[in-house]
Amino acid sequence: xxxxxxxxxxxxxxxxxxxxxxxxxxxxxxxxxxxxxxxxxxxxxxxxxxxxxxxxxxxxxxxxxxxxxxxxxxxxxxxxxxxxxxxxxxxxxxxxxxxxxxxxxxxxxxxxxxxxxxxxxxxxxxxxxxxxxxxxxxxxxxxxxxxxxxxxxxxxxxxxxxxxxxxxxxxxxxxxxxxxxxxxxxxxxxxxxxxxxxxxxxxxxxxxxxxxxxxxxxxxxxxxxxxxxxxxxxxxxxxxxxxxxxxxxxxxxxxxxxxxxxxxxxxxxxxxxxxxxxxxxxxxxxxxxxxxxxxxxxxxxxxxxxxxxxxxxxxx
Amino acid sequence: xxxxxxxxxxxxxxxxxxxxxxxxxxxxxxxxxxxxxxxxxxxxxxxxxxxxxxxxxxxxxxxxxxxxxxxxxxxxxxxxxxxxxxxxxxxxxxxxxxxxxxxxxxxxxxxxxxxxxxxxxxxxxxxxxxxxxxxxxxxxxxxxxxxxxxxxxxxxxxxxxxxxxxxxxxxxxx
Ligand SMILES: Nc1ncnc2c1ncn2[C@@H]1O[C@H](COP(=O)(O)OP(=O)(O)O)[C@@H](O)[C@H]1O
Ligand SMILES: [Mg+2]
Numbered sequence: 001x002x003x004x005x006x007x008x009x010x011x012x013x014x015x016x017x018x019x020x021x022x023x024x025x026x027x028x029x030x031x032x033x034x035x036x037x038x039x040x041x042x043x044x045x046x047x048x049x050x051x052x053x054x055x056x057x058x059x060x061x062x063x064x065x066x067x068x069x070x071x072x073x074x075x076x077x078x079x080x081x082x083x084x085x086x087x088x089x090x091x092x093x094x095x096x097x098x099x100x101x102x103x104x105x106x107x108x109x110x111x112x113x114x115x116x117x118x119x120x121x122x123x124x125x126x127x128x129x130x131x132x133x134x135x136x137x138x139x140x141x142x143x144x145x146x147x148x149x150x151x152x153x154x155x156x157x158x159x160x161x162x163x164x165x166x167x168x169x170x171x172x173x174x175x176x177x178x179x180x181x182x183x184x185x186x187x188x189x190x191x192x193x194x195x196x197x198x199x200x201x202x203x204x205x206x207x208x209x210x211x212x213x214x215x216x217x218x219x220x221x222x223x224x225x226x227x228x229x230x231x232x233x234x235x236x237x238x239x240x241x242x243x244x245x246x247x248x249x250x251x252x253x254x255x256x257x258x259x260x261x262x263x264x265x266x267x268x269x270x271x272x273x274x275x276x277x278x279x280x281x282x283x284x285x286x287x288x289x290x291x292x293x294x295x296x297x298x299x300x301x302x303x304x305x306x307x308x309x310x311x312x313x314x315x316x
Numbered sequence: 317x318x319x320x321x322x323x324x325x326x327x328x329x330x331x332x333x334x335x336x337x338x339x340x341x342x343x344x345x346x347x348x349x350x351x352x353x354x355x356x357x358x359x360x361x362x363x364x365x366x367x368x369x370x371x372x373x374x375x376x377x378x379x380x381x382x383x384x385x386x387x388x389x390x391x392x393x394x395x396x397x398x399x400x401x402x403x404x405x406x407x408x409x410x411x412x413x414x415x416x417x418x419x420x421x422x423x424x425x426x427x428x429x430x431x432x433x434x435x436x437x438x439x440x441x442x443x444x445x446x447x448x449x450x451x452x453x454x455x456x457x458x459x460x461x462x463x464x465x466x467x468x469x470x471x472x473x474x475x476x477x478x479x480x481x482x483x484x485x486x487x488x489x490x
Contacts, residue, residue, distance in 0.1 A: 159359050162356065166359075166360050203370070251357075254350060
């Protein structure tokens with residue numbers, strides 16, 4: 001697959017968001033649905049795409065107990081395109097592509113057509129598509145993540161979530177790096193750098209790039225420029241204590257040091273009991289508690305991710 | 317040590333060469349903490365060996381910078397009191413530690429020179445950690461000890477150790 005470099009300028013294509021992070025239970029689905037609800041309420045056409053196959057539950061977050069058509073219909077060839085399985089939700093401007101009843105094992109053969117699927121996504125009639133990636137760092141997850149303009153890495157301030165986040169980040173960074181290297185036909189150069197580096201140990205991608213700089217400044221520069229665009233947003237969820245607040249900023253510094261990428265200001269989402277209360281009544285938390293801390297932090301995340309003009313669009 | 321080493325050292329601490337010693341110390345301390353074994357923010361990012369190497373490279377960068385410093389004394393900084401907790405570490409930045417204590421007592425370098433009978437030239441180079449111009453270790457040890465006592469440093473030995481560590485000459489004891 002070649003690197004998808006979709007620029008801001010493409011007005012009619014939907015903006016694709018991928019919400020990942022490697023760990024289950026950190027809040028990917030509630031955040032994905034919150035973002036979509038919030039933008040839909042502003043009049044933007046939003047689609048939620050549940051790619052958490054085997055653990056699909058995104059429909060529940062928008063109050064739809066039993067989705068009639070799901071991605072499994074696509075795999076069973078009972079439906080031909082994503083358009084056919086697009087479901088309206090109880091909320092204006094918000095549609096859902098459900099992953100319910102699909103299994104991971106049925107996903108894999110069909111997922112071979114993921115390039116086709118990604119292409120289909122980009123022509124759906126919407127302003128925003130939110131892909132809930134589910135847990136894990138499989139190639140399928142990574143390719144969706146890399147195809148998105150807005151990649152979000154959701155984690156909680158716990159060692160296991162951090163571990164999975166770094167694992168996901170490394171896996172997606174290297175997958176992207178590999179495709180850029182292939183694109184630049186720089187395989188030999190990188191192999192040579194790696195061959196000598198391996199003896200001393202390649203400590204980090206940033207050091208690899210520094211080494212390449214010595215060998216071929218031009219290629220290194222192009223590589224660097226392409227990789228500098230890899231800037232997923234860290235979203236620290238369930239923030240409670242002051243250490244939790246600092247965690248994201250520290251991880252951003254560590255990633256700048258390790259990968260040489262600048263992920264910018266991390267997003268914080270406070271722990272908010274209303275999330276569970278809303279979930280239990282099977283209503284979106286943003287609809288039930290639009291003024292609560294969770295809703296407020298979702299709006300702040302949106303402001304971080306969207307250029308000012310776009311964020312205010314539809315509010316008037 | 318050459319200029320490139322120095323540039324790299326500043327870059328490693330996320331600084332440029334116009335940073336003052338206090339900023340160098342702060343950046344160094346924060347990065348050490350970030351890459352410490354116990355740090356949650358870098359948990360699992362680096363394996364044990366890489367982490368050790370990272371910490372070592374930070375240490376080296378810090379040493380390279382402190383040794384390169386030529387008397388850039390921030391004379392007009394407000395005195396630092398011990399209860400603010402911002403007094404610099406006597407082992408890593410012994411010169412700054414001495415300066416802070418001197419300023420806290422409201423003493424000038426001239427005052428210290430008169431009390432210790434040590435030349436102001438040496439005192440200034442000691443505070444600035446100006447390694448090229450420090451006296452030989454045998455003298456340095458005594459000067460630092462005297463200077464530290466005069467400005468009421470609590471842990472005189474730590475400051476002496478700090479200077480022995482950054483001094484270029486081999487110490488006579490080991
Ligand atoms: N900010 C938050 N405050 C309180 N609880 C939260 C928050 N975010 C998530 N949760 C809780 O965590 C659980 C898991 O969230 P979910 O979105 O299903 O995670 P994932 O999709 O990553 O597996 C939810 O049941 C929800 O109650
Ligand atoms: Mg989920």
